[in-house]
Amino acid sequence: MTKESIRHRRYISTLFFDTLYTKAQKYTQWMFVFVLMFTAHPMMANVALPNQFTLDALDDRAKIQFTDNGQVTVLHLWASWCGYCRREHSLWVNLIKLKHVQYISATYRESAENGLKFLKQFPVAFDRITRLDDTNARQINAKTVPDTIIICGNEIVYRHIGSMNQNQFHQIMSVKLRQAVQQCKNKSS
Structure with a gap:
């Protein structure tokens, strides 16, 4: 092999591995975004609900007003189409x-x-059954399911976005x- 062909091979291999490295970086960045989007993360909130925030009941009872x-x-x-929600249902x-x-x-x-x-088909002992429409979802900044929100009066005090394991x-x-219940008691006294 001549020096020229060796240089050319090094150049090609460097170019190849640089391209692979760049693609791997982009892939890693997208994987990070994907993992961040679909992993659960709790949020402390203390955000007031909008005035007159109500939910329509599906159980033929009056609207739920906060x-x-x-x-x-x-x-x-x-x-029901959400796999994480179905797993969490139990x-x-x-x-x-x-x-x-x-x-x-x-x-x-x-x-x-x-x-x-x-x-x-899979009953759960919730006190009320409702449907969140897009307008109400925007008001409480709901973007994905499952999402569990603890509300004290008309204020969101804790929020867990994403699926939960048993622990x-x-x-x-x-x-x-229990902390939210205590916070509500202190707030109302």
Whole structure:
């Protein structure tokens, strides 16, 4: 081999590996964004709900209105087509409810009929069943499912975006929820 052909091979291999490295960097960046989008992350909120924030009930009862009455509410957003929501559903079935806490299930990004059909097939003991429309979703900054929101009166005090495993579910439904109940009691006194 001549020196010229060796240089040419080095140049080609360098060019090849540089291109691979650049593509790997771009791939890694996209994978990071993808993982960030689809992994659960809790958020402390303390964000007030909009005035007159209401949800339409699917159980033929009156609308659900959130007012500054000191009521603690767990609002769980889900969809029957969501695999994470279906996996998490068994955790909600076995939920031990706290007194003086209202548990609301809200279907999001699907028809009310599909949500009700799913709940008839796999019942859960929520106090109320609702559907979150796009207008209300924008008001509470809901973008994905599952999304679990703890509300004190008319203020979001804790939010967990994404799926929960059993340990996270227990942590949120016992520790975080009890903290919210205490915070509401202190706020109303």
